[in-house]
Amino acid sequence: MDPIILAIVLLNICFGISIVFFERKTPEIALAWLTVLVFIPLLGFLLYLAFGQNFYRARLFRIKAEDDKKVQELVTEQLSEVARLETRSTDERESKFLRVIRMLLVSNRAIVSNNNTIEIYTNGQDKFRALFAAIDQAKDFVHVEYYYISPDGLGTEMVTHLTKKAKEGVEVRVLVDGLPFSVVPPSFWKPFIDAGGKKAVFFPGFFRFINFRFxxxxHRKIVVIDGKTAFCGGFNVGDEYVGKKELGCWRxxxxxxxxxxxxxxxxxxxxDWNYASKDxxxxxxxxxxxxxxxxxxxxxxVSSGPDHQHNQIKLAYLHLINTATESVYIQTPYFVPDSSLIDSLRLAAQSGIDVKIMIPCKPDHMFVYAVNHAFIADLLxxxxxxxTYDDGFIHAKTLVIDGLVASVGSANWDVRSFKLNFETNALIYNPAYAKKLREIFEDDLKHSTEITPESLKKRPLMEKVWEPVARLFSPVL
Structure with a gap:
């Protein structure tokens, strides 16, 4: 055997051993990466180092995890008491949700508050109009955390509002992710910084366009104003989120x-700020x-990410689905569930529960779009x-159970959101708001097309060929 080929084979064997014995991945993910190594020797391991390895992750997030625990204990004392959800109904279905609450209190230190009012936004115009008005009324501080703020029309309008408040002496802090931040010119933030605003970057690159921790x-989207008003959900800040890009209407x-x-x-x-910033x-x-x-x-x-031992948002989804007695409504742009979620959804549907899933009719990522349909086909x-939602692109990440409890946040139904990205969802235990979100889903059905076995058979041949390949690599997306 040629010495070079022999060396490649031996290296691949060593790489495979490291994945199986040292990384402690799930069987699905390990097999997917081993497949990559077989089909793309050497290059596959370079991809693994970039996308899949855990060698340094425990060390990388240990300090953050310790800080999380210490600070949450302090803040819990500062709030004087942990708000507890009291059963407002003798309905057994509602009391079951207390098990979900307890699980997340124990495993995620996810405190419950029960004195909230909620406004729901389903389009960017309404959301950003409300957000900018709330920012303009800030008296003490504005804390902003987004995956990205684009240097376009909407992004400029956002930063203009923040700069104005900074000039007035309001404390304004902005935290953005390091990957999309690399394409934003420094001049975009200069007026904000000059006005006294503070900005931090989560996992910045070593150089502007080089980021090895991508x-x-x-992926969180959070704004808090004066500690009394907060926003969270699926919108980032960019013109596409108000329907001004090629995907059209943004839902x-x-x-x-x-x-x-x-x-x-x-x-x-x-x-997150204290982890990302020296300030x-x-x-x-x-x-x-x-x-x-x-x-x-x-x-x-509820928050999750690679700094958490368990996939808390996925566990919340599983637990909520298992408590359902009537309906499970899901909206997500990326539907790449693992076997536990697939089994949970199949079990619910076969038990007579109305399970409905809504995904986009058009792709923003062709690979994930193909996988979406592959997993949907297995559930029908x-x-x-x-x-498929036909009136534009649906980016909502919502789950509504029995019209009694709902989840709204940044987490998609895929491995990236459950294990790799930092995500935050709001679980809402209130029939009025959950019912409203269910009605929104039902209204979206008027602009949607049902996926059936017959419609799947009519897809172009290339889509049918591509989907099994895409599914094979879905655990490493």
């Missing part, structure tokens, strides 16, 4: 929360003022109903 991104879901849940989103922001912020009482919340919505803020025979 596999773990901060997303975001919530504005007034009440003590704003404290929990503020806590999330400060933890550390003390957990002062001013950031957690009395909100005077008079609403009736119980809200639990169990009675799951699936739809």
């Amino acid at each position: 596999n773990n991104r901060n 997303d879901t975001h919530v504005r929360i007034n009440g003590d849940a704003a404290h929990l989103l503020e806590l999330r922001f400060l933890l 550390r912020v003390e957990m002062l009482p001013r950031y957690f003022p009395k909100t005077g919340g008079t609403g009736s919505a119980a809200v639990q803020i 025979d169990a009675g799951v109903k699936a739809y």
Whole structure:
């Protein structure tokens, strides 16, 4: 055998051993990476180092995890008591959700607050109009955390509002992710910095366009204003989010929360800011003022990421699906579930529960678009109903169970959101708001096309050929 070929074979064997014995990945993910090594020797391992390895991850996030625990304990004391959700109904279905709350309290330290009012936004115009108005009314601080803020029309308008508040003496801090930030020219932020605004970058690159940590991104979308009002959901800041790009009309879901849940989103922001910035912020009482919340919505803020031992948002999805007795409505642009979620959805549908999934009719990523349909095809025979949203691009990440509880946030239904990215969702335990989100889903059905076995058979041949390949590599997306 040629010495070079022999060396490549031996190296691949060593790489495969490291994946199986040292990385402790799930069997699906390990097999997917081993397949990559077989078909793309050497280059496959370079891809693995960039996208899949965990050698340094434990060390990388250990300090952050310790800081999370310490600070959350301090803030819990500062809030004086953990708000507890009381059963407002003798309905057994509602009481089951207390198990979800307890699980997340124990495993994620996800505190529940029960005095919140919520406004739901399904288009960018309404969301950003409300956001900019709230920023303009800020008196003490504005804390902003987005995956990205584009240097385009909407991004410029956003930064203009923030710069104005900074000039007025309001504390304004902006945290953005390092990967998309690399394409933003420094001049875009200069007026904001000159006005006294502060900016930090999560996992920045070593150089402007070189970022070796691009596999773990901060995908959260959080804004907290004066510790009393907060926004979270699926919208980033860019012209596409108000329908001004090639994907056309942008259908997303975001919530504005007034009440003590704003404290929990503020806590999330400060933890992330202190990890990303050298300008550390003390957990002062001013950031957690009395909100005077008079609403009736119980809200639990759940975060997950590679700094968490378990996939908390995925576990929340699983637990909520398993409590369903009537309906499970899912909206997501990326539907790449693992076997546990597939089994859970099949079991629910076969038990007579109305399971509906809505995905986009057009792709923003061809690979994921193909995988979406591959996994949908596996669920149809169990009675799951699936739809493509035809009136633009749907980017909403929502889950509604029985019209009683709902989840709105940044997490998609894929491996990247469950294990690799930093995500935050708001779980809303309130029939009125959950019912409204279910009605929004049902209204979206009027602009959707059902996916059926017959329609899948009519797809172009290349799509049919591409989907099995895309699915094979879905665990490493």
